[in-house]
Amino acid sequence: MLRIGVIGCGTIGKGICKAIDDGAVKAELVAVYDRNTCDAEKLKGQFNRCKPEFMEIAEMVQNIDLLVECASQEAVYDVVPLALISKCDVMILSVGALADEELRRRIEDLATENSCKVYIPSGAIVGLDGLKSASIGEIYSATITTRKPPRGLVGAPFVIRNNIDLDRINAPTVLFEGPASEAVKAFPANVNVAATLSVAGIGFEKTEVRVIADPTITRNIHEITVVGSFGEFATKVENVPSPSNPKSSYLAQLSAIATLKKISSPFQIGT
Ligand SMILES: NC(=O)c1ccc[n+]([C@@H]2O[C@H](COP(=O)([O-])OP(=O)(O)OC[C@H]3O[C@@H](n4cnc5c(N)ncnc54)[C@H](O)[C@@H]3O)[C@@H](O)[C@H]2O)c1
Structure with missing residues (x-):
């Protein structure tokens, strides 16, 4: 065994x-x-x-x-x-x-x-099967938008460095837009999904990441769009956060x- x-x-x-x-x-x-x-x-x-x-x-x-x-x-x-x-x-x-x-x-x-x-498990995202197949051909772009309730972003180096008061965010706010290579350092406990997407697809420099603090939601939402020689696909998953760790999705x-x-x-x- x-x-x-x-x-x-x-x-x-x-x-x-x-x-x-x-x-x-x-x-x-x-x-x-x-x-x-x-x-x-x-x-x-x-x-x-x-x-x-x-x-x-x-x-x-x-x-x-x-x-x-x-x-x-x-x-x-x-x-x-x-x-x-x-x-x-x-x-x-x-x-x-x-x-x-x-x-x-x-x-x-x-x-x-x-x-x-x-x-490397697929983690909190869906669509890696399609991405892996697509990467046998050419992928033109891979983008992930991560939307979390503000409390799920507490302690992130990006939030601390920029003195962002998460309690004062009262509407969906884009905190970060950039390559996955920067996103994983800015939000190490939040965007493992962007890293998984990068490894399976076109790498950390070309994979684009957007992080949104959204006080109107209770779930961690990841939306992925991939465009390539195969065509295009989009996936969306609304994750229930783990009760003991809001940064972590149950999926x-x-x-x-x-x-x-x-x-x-x-x-x-x-x-
Ligand atoms: N791949 C994904 O999609 C995905 C999704 C969620 C979380 N994660 C990552 O998985 C990891 C675990 O997540 P979690 O929700 O269980 O976190 P958690 O904070 O609930 O648990 C992590 C545990 O690891 C221990 N730990 C941390 N660093 C250690 C070290 N160097 N040596 C020994 N123990 C150490 C901590 O004491 C803690 O008990 C985190 O890095 C998290 O970012 C990945």
């Missing part, structure tokens, strides 16, 4: 661990780690079937087949290369880290050298679980 280790025991990590414990994902949850040791210890006590150990990353990668990163962009730098060197496959949720070209190349090289796979957690199900299943459905 696939042996899994999870880094980051927050909203998504808890959901993934629960799916393994419930048997929805046929795998063994061997280890968990969080820099907040209390969160990891608390989580360990919530399982019916699984008995994961709390392990530091160096020990974890010796005992697993697949490392799931659902912590932070910083964690991608710290744990993903180490896991690949130890011949573990990895699944990355903090996709914004891959905007760093040097890191992305290093991960790609290490994965190739060690015959490992790097899985992101579900997509991580669906990816694990696909990895651990004999059936491989979709593009």
Whole structure:
């Protein structure tokens, strides 16, 4: 059975661990780690079937087949290369880290050298199947507009740097327009979807991002438009935010679980 280790025991990590414990994902949850040791210890006590150990990353990668990163962009730098060197496959949720070209190349090289796979779930967006197919031809443009309730943008470096008072926004307001390479630094916890779109499509410089703070909505809305030699498509998803983390969409957690199900299943459905 696939042996899994999870880094980051927050909203998504808890959901993934629960799916393994419930048997929805046929795998063994061997280890968990969080820099907040209390969160990891608390989580360990919530399982019916699984008995994961709390392990530091160096020990974890010796005992697993697949490392799931659902912590932070910083964690991608710290744990993903180490896991690949130890011949573990990895699944990355903090996709914004891959905007760093040097890191992305290093991960790609290490994965190739060690015959490992790097899985990136579709996260909180829909339409990646079409984008991947379209990218076999030519893509002329890929644009994502992310609309969130203002409280979902609290703590973003862009908001802090520009002294934006989110409580005073009383109408839909465009906060940011620019390439995905800048958006992932400006809103690291909010626009992983733009990073995923970039990796699957035309890269971080050419993918265009718009971030709107919208006090009239309660859901996180992502609208994608792709134009290419295939024609054009547009998708829209209205995500329910996770109750414990308004920056995170519930669909992101579900997509991580669906990816694990696909990895651990004999059936491989979709593009
Ligand atoms: N790909 C997507 O579409 C998508 C969607 C939502 C969230 N995300 C990303 O996934 C990650 C997890 O999201 P979440 O909603 O579960 O966040 P969360 O804040 O609820 O949980 C993150 C957990 O990781 C821990 N952590 C952070 N950095 C760490 C490190 N360096 N080492 C060990 N533990 C660390 C924190 O203590 C926390 O418990 C975030 O980076 C988030 O931006 C991606």
